[in-house]
Amino acid sequence: MSNLIVTEPVYQQLARLCRQALVDGTYAPGDKFPSERELAEKYRLSRATANKVISNMVAEGLLQFRPGIGTFVLAPAKGLHNSLREMESFTEHVRELGLEPETRVLAFQKMDSGDLEPWIRRGLGLTEEDPEPVIYVRRLRLAGGEPVILEDRWLRESFVPGLEAAGLRGSLYQLLESQFGIKLGGERHRIRARNLPAAEAELLGAGEGDAGLVVEGPGYASGGQIIWYEVLLHRGDRYELVNEVRGAGQSSNTIVQLLARPAA
Numbered sequence: 001m002s003n004l005i006v007t008e009p010v011y012q013q014l015a016r017l018c019r020q021a022l023v024d025g026t027y028a029p030g031d032k033f034p035s036e037r038e039l040a041e042k043y044r045l046s047r048a049t050a051n052k053v054i055s056n057m058v059a060e061g062l063l064q065f066r067p068g069i070g071t072f073v074l075a076p077a078k079g080l081h082n083s084l085r086e087m088e089s090f091t092e093h094v095r096e097l098g099l100e101p102e103t104r105v106l107a108f109q110k111m112d113s114g115d116l117e118p119w120i121r122r123g124l125g126l127t128e129e130d131p132e133p134v135i136y137v138r139r140l141r142l143a144g145g146e147p148v149i150l151e152d153r154w155l156r157e158s159f160v161p162g163l164e165a166a167g168l169r170g171s172l173y174q175l176l177e178s179q180f181g182i183k184l185g186g187e188r189h190r191i192r193a194r195n196l197p198a199a200e201a202e203l204l205g206a207g208e209g210d211a212g213l214v215v216e217g218p219g220y221a222s223g224g225q226i227i228w229y230e231v232l233l234h235r236g237d238r239y240e241l242v243n244e245v246r247g248a249g250q251s252s253n254t255i256v257q258l259l260a261r262p263a264a
Helices: 010-023 036-043 047-059 084-088 090-096 118-123 172-180 198-203
Strands: 063-066 070-073 101-112 133-143 146-156 184-187 190-195 211-221 226-235 239-244 253-258
Touching (some): 010 047, 047 063, 090 101
Antiparallel strands (some): 146 226, 184 211, 211 226, 239 253
16 A cells, blocks of 8 residues: 555545555555554554544444454455446336336435544545535436335545536446546445335335335545445335355356336
């Protein structure tokens, strides 16, 4: 990992460099990652700062702490689809099913990261001590006129200066590449079931307490910087989780897949 620079807060510098070391292969899956003491000594910063970075990377599933042994690099989590492009292709996938895609922007708000809930701020790789501007976006994704995904997303404004709500009616990921020149590196997601609260159920055209599928996690630039944190709420009767397990030496795959028609 390269030496620290002075154009951004120390915590963010270290977090970026540590993630980049995983992206560029400096530390491969299974390798032992530097300890907080080693990071603190190398970059001449406090052990508390190093500990916070490592702890967040453990929470994100990038590293694993083994008591009495150390911290090790985990294998990359499998994406929800085979590639980042497939993850973005809501529009194309809906059309393949013979349905018309639509995106409605329900909220677009600029705020300070210090005002965010702590779990969102941590998901963005930010700290309360070093706040920065963030854009909150809520979008509703529809297939054939039927709401299927409620999306809440927080973007670091420094990566998307001048972003406007009108530009979010299509693919955000294509917008990031074409307008802001951001090469996307990937996403890391956690998936869980959730019963729909009344307000979210109404937006999704479902019933209160109906099943939903939550997909949550950060999105990265190719350099390892976190650009956004998202929480996607899928209608449980329109999506299913498909897990494909293959033989030794072959990668497995997990997909959240839109059904052509509601599940029975």
